[in-house]
Amino acid sequence: MGVSQFEVLLQDKWFMQSFDFQVVLDCPLEIVFPIYVDIERWCNRNIFGEIRWIQGEPWKEGSRLSIETRSPLRTKVDQVVQHFTPYESVSYLSHVLGITCETRVYFSRVPPSRTAVNVGMQMVGTLSRSLGFAIEPVIAKTTKGFFEELRKECEAAAREAKGPEGGESKI
Numbered sequence: 426m427g428v429s430q431f432e433v434l435l436q437d438k439w440f441m442q443s444f445d446f447q448v449v450l451d452c453p454l455e456i457v458f459p460i461y462v463d464i465e466r467w468c469n470r471n472i473f474g475e476i477r478w479i480q481g482e483p484w485k486e487g488s489r490l491s492i493e494t495r496s497p498l499r500t501k502v503d504q505v506v507q508h509f510t511p512y513e514s515v516s517y518l519s520h521v522l523g524i525t526c527e528t529r530v531y532f533s534r535v536p537p538s539r540t541a542v543n544v545g546m547q548m549v550g551t552l553s554r555s556l557g558f559a560i561e562p563v564i565a566k567t568t569k570g571f572f573e574e575l576r577k578e579c580e581a582a583a584r585e586a587k588g589p590e591g592g593e594s595k596i
Contacts, residue, residue, distance in 0.1 A: 445545040452583030524550030
């Protein structure tokens, strides 16, 4: 009797997991996308420490980011841009703690002036008992938390762009 590929993966302690979610922001794509790609805005805020480009031209295929996280774990993430279409989509590979994550982020306009952000992530790697807990749920929660912060940041920028008492937009 043969051994399935899945059983071999389990024996080698490899795993694959995925999740996806959507966040709808009450502001136009013209505000959302520039905030999303502004890495300086995210440095030393929320879960992040230092974020910097270490290879290639920013947001070009093959360029690399080094991202320091402070919470929930203090570590470094190596991120490689796989695809970038401004105001439409971004995909990248992230390497952290023996796990590789492929993340795809899609931006779309939702009338009248809202933006839907769809995020999909696939994770593959070796299981690590040294942390004392499962890292995959932490990655999922942290990713969702970042996009919730993005929503707050963008909606505040949209309110500011409208000016006092919801007047004419400054965008």
